[in-house]
Amino acid sequence: MQRDILEDVDRFCKELRPIEDLAYLERKHNDMLIPLAKKYNLLGMIVPKDYGGREASNLTYVKALERIGMEGSGIRSFFSVHTSLAQRLLMRYGSEEQKERYLKPSARGDKIFAFALTEPDAGSNPLEMRSIYKEDEDGGYMLNGTKYLITNATIADAIIVFARHNANSMRMSAFIIDTDREGIEREPLIAKMGTPTTDTGMFELKGYKVPKANLLGKEGEGWRIAKEALIDGRLSVAAGCVGSIKDCFIEAIRYARARVQYGKPIAKHQLVQEHIAMIRLDYTASRSMVRHATLMKDRWDKDVDDEARKRAADMAVAEAKLFAVNAAYDAADRALQIFGGRGWSYLYRPARHLVDNRVCRIYEGTDEILKLKIASGVLGKEYRAYQ
Ligand SMILES: Cc1cc2nc3c(=O)[nH]c(=O)nc-3n(C[C@H](O)[C@H](O)[C@H](O)COP(=O)(O)OP(=O)(O)OC[C@H]3O[C@@H](n4cnc5c(N)ncnc54)[C@H](O)[C@@H]3O)c2cc1C
Incomplete structure (x- = not known):
C-alpha cells in the first residue's frame, strides 16, 4: 500500500532525527542511516515487487522524498543516488541478470549504490x-x-x-x-x-x-542513459527541497511564537511576518511545481519512447529543480534570520538547512546550466548557449 510506505518513511525520519542531530554536531557519518532505512524497508521503495521492492508510485516516492528532505539534504541525497539515479536506471536499462544480481539485493539494502x-x-x-x-x-x-x-x-x-x-x-x-x-x-x-x-x-x-x-544498456548509449537519469535525479532534489522548506517553516513559526522581544512574541512584529509569508510562498510554489513535474514524469513513464513526453518531463523537472533549490535556500536564510543569533548555530535546524541546501544549487545541474536549458527549451535549439 502506498500509504504504508509513507508511514514507514515518517517513522524512519522520527527515529533517525536525534541520531542525525548528534552526528551533524560531531560532523560524523550517520552510521544508522542505512540500518534504519533497512529496518523500515525503504531501500527499494520504487523497485517492482517482483524484485523485492515496494512499487511506490511516482507521487508516493516524491512525497517520501519531501518527508525525507525535512531531515536535511544530505539524507535525501543518499536516497537520490541509491534510488532515483541507480535503481531507476537498473529498472529501465538493466538486463534480467543485472536485476537479479543488483536490483534485488539493493532493494533489500544489501547493496548500496552510487x-x-x-x-x-x-x-x-x-x-x-x-x-x-x-x-x-x-x-x-x-x-x-x-x-x-x-x-x-x-x-x-x-x-x-x-x-x-x-x-x-x-x-x-x-x-x-x-x-x-x-x-x-x-x-x-x-x-x-x-x-x-x-x-x-x-x-x-x-x-x-x-x-x-x-x-x-547498449554500448554507446551512455550519454542518453545519463541524461535520462538526471531527470529523475533533479526531481528528487526538488522534492527534497520542498521538505527542507517545510521544516524551516515549522521551525520559524514555532520560534517566532515563542521568542519575546519588545514585550511581545516576535511573530507579532510585521517584518518577521514578512519572512513567514515568504517562506510559505517558497513552500507552496515549490510544492506545486514539483507536483506538476511529477505528473509530467508520470506521463513519460507511461510511454518511455515518446520523445515529446520525455522533453516535457525534462523541462518541467528542470524548472521545478531550479525554482525549489533557490526557494529552499531562501527559506532557510529567512528561518535563520528569525532565529537571530541562535540561528547562526548548528544547534538549530535552519543553519543546517542553509548550508546543506546550498549544494542543491550546484549538483544535478547548476543554477546557470538549468537557466540555459530552460531558455533554449523555450527559444529553440538554435539558441542553445551550450552543446
Ligand atoms: C556534495 C556533492 C555531491 C555530488 N554528487 C554527485 C554524484 O553523486 N554523482 C556525480 O556524477 N556528480 C556529483 N556531484 C557533482 C556535481 O554534479 C557537479 O559539481 C556539478 O555538475 C558542477 O560541475 P563542476 O563542479 O565541475 O563545476 P563546473 O562545471 O566547473 O562549473 C563551475 C561554474 O561555472 C558555471 N558554468 C559552467 N559551464 C557554464 C556555461 N556553459 N554557462 C554558464 N555557466 C557555466 C557553472 O554553473 C558553475 O557556476 C556532486 C557535487 C557535490 C558538491
Whole structure:
C-alpha cells in the first residue's frame, strides 16, 4: 500500500532525527542511516515487487522524498543516488541478470549504490570526461579514470560509472562496477562545507576489469542513459527541497511564537511576518511545481519512447529543480534570520538547512546550466548557449 510506505518513511525520519542531530554536531557519518532505512524497508521503495521492492508510485516516492528532505539534504541525497539515479536506471536499462544480481539485493539494502558521472575536468559538461574504456582480451572491458564529488562513493557496494571509448571518444557507455574488486581506490571528501553526515568522495579506476555482463544498456548509449537519469535525479532534489522548506517553516513559526522581544512574541512584529509569508510562498510554489513535474514524469513513464513526453518531463523537472533549490535556500536564510543569533548555530535546524541546501544549487545541474536549458527549451535549439 502506498500509504504504508509513507508511514514507514515518517517513522524512519522520527527515529533517525536525534541520531542525525548528534552526528551533524560531531560532523560524523550517520552510521544508522542505512540500518534504519533497512529496518523500515525503504531501500527499494520504487523497485517492482517482483524484485523485492515496494512499487511506490511516482507521487508516493516524491512525497517520501519531501518527508525525507525535512531531515536535511544530505539524507535525501543518499536516497537520490541509491534510488532515483541507480535503481531507476537498473529498472529501465538493466538486463534480467543485472536485476537479479543488483536490483534485488539493493532493494533489500544489501547493496548500496552510487552514480558516477562527474570528473575533475568534466562537471557541467560531462562530454569532456576523460575516463575511458576499451575491450579487453577476456571479452569484457577495462576502465581507467577518476570520478570525483560522488555521493555514496566510499560506502557503495556498486557504482554506475560512465566512460568513453578509447578509440571513439563520442561513444559513451555505462557500466555497473563492484567496489570490492581490484582496480578501484576510493577516498572520502572530508573538507566539505555541508552534509557532513553523508558520504561524498572520489575514486580512481586503474585497469579495472568489467565483465561484459555489467555493461548497462547498449554500448554507446551512455550519454542518453545519463541524461535520462538526471531527470529523475533533479526531481528528487526538488522534492527534497520542498521538505527542507517545510521544516524551516515549522521551525520559524514555532520560534517566532515563542521568542519575546519588545514585550511581545516576535511573530507579532510585521517584518518577521514578512519572512513567514515568504517562506510559505517558497513552500507552496515549490510544492506545486514539483507536483506538476511529477505528473509530467508520470506521463513519460507511461510511454518511455515518446520523445515529446520525455522533453516535457525534462523541462518541467528542470524548472521545478531550479525554482525549489533557490526557494529552499531562501527559506532557510529567512528561518535563520528569525532565529537571530541562535540561528547562526548548528544547534538549530535552519543553519543546517542553509548550508546543506546550498549544494542543491550546484549538483544535478547548476543554477546557470538549468537557466540555459530552460531558455533554449523555450527559444529553440538554435539558441542553445551550450552543446
Ligand atoms: C556534495 C556533492 C555531491 C555530488 N554528487 C554527485 C554524484 O553523486 N554523482 C556525480 O556524477 N556528480 C556529483 N556531484 C557533482 C556535481 O554534479 C557537479 O559539481 C556539478 O555538475 C558542477 O560541475 P563542476 O563542479 O565541475 O563545476 P563546473 O562545471 O566547473 O562549473 C563551475 C561554474 O561555472 C558555471 N558554468 C559552467 N559551464 C557554464 C556555461 N556553459 N554557462 C554558464 N555557466 C557555466 C557553472 O554553473 C558553475 O557556476 C556532486 C557535487 C557535490 C558538491
